[in-house]
């Protein structure tokens with residue numbers, strides 16, 4: 669069962685924006701169990717513990733400080749401060765680099781521009797860009813990479829423009845593209861230049877038919893087309909999917925395009941297909957795990973619930989049995 673096959677998906681993703689549902693869910697004690705499955709914890713120390721374990725198991729990490737859609741500049745500043753502190757802590761893990769990451773940072777941070785102030789009116793883009801620059805400088809000092817997450821389609825143009833600007837000074841900044849958007853094949857063609865890092869995911873938001881494929885088969889076909897473009901390009905593809913079809917599609921494409929194992933990576937989310945992540949890492953694959961932490965987990969959790977009816981059934985049963 670995949671990304672768009674859940675009939676409740678639009679309902680859950682609408683609930684993700686509701687403050688009333690947020691209050692109900694966040695005060696329910698059983699929520700903790702399911703939050704713990706997908707989120708490393710609420711504090712930076714929790715994230716560091718999980719990062720250390722994952723690095724020790726031969727996997728890389730991309731750490732996300734949870735939060736999005738900030739409408740307050742003070743809050744956006746606090747997010748920048750948290751990322752800089754996180755990067756200083758991550759910088760101390762240098763010695764723990766797994767062998768599969770030889771020649772590349774095993775540690776990355778993932779950043780949402782709306783958490784850095786992108787939605788703060790007309791100055792939003794400039795504020796988010798300046799904030800992202802600060803994080804990229806801290807990442808450079810720590811020997812870590814930075815990728816800019818993809819959010820809903822209303823901010824795609826601004827997000828990709830900011831990634832372009834950042835790359836002038838920080839060429840390794842990663843872009844994220846979503847296969848469900850009709851525009852993404854074109855974006856991939858523009859993003860395949862040398863040293864360009866691109867994470868390809870299916871996409872996690874509820875998008876209208878006018879901009880997105882809504883049928884699972886169409887999303888999968890788009891993912892494959894985009895993957896082919898990225899693997900044939902000069903950049904560094906980051907194959908972010910748990911879907912066995914795409915995990916296995918990578919090898920034949922790498923063989924055709926002559927890519928070695930250090931010239932692309934698999935990416936999966938913390939708590940999802942953990943055995944498969946470990947199996948790939950044990951087989952000498954470069955695997956990076958996206959690790960979210962922080963107290964603003966509500967939107968992230970709702971997107972994970974929307975992806976899988978069985979997650980939702982488990983969650984609702986927990987709420988009803990309290």
Ligand code: FAD
Pocket residue numbers: 669670671672816817818819844846869870871872873908909910911912935936937940941957958971972973975976979
């Ligand atoms: P699916 O077809 O949804 O899933 C394939 C299989 O994976 C399922 O059959 C199941 O076994 C397992 N699985 C998938 N999801 C779940 C789940 N929630 N719970 C339990 N099992 C599950 N989206 C964005 O919009 N922007 C981003 O910046 C972004 N960054 C991402 C970074 C990483 C590293 C990853 C892995 C995903 C990211 N996503 C992002 C989410 C992505 O867009 C998809 O929503 C998500 O990965 C599910 O799609 P899938 O490719 O794994 O395939």
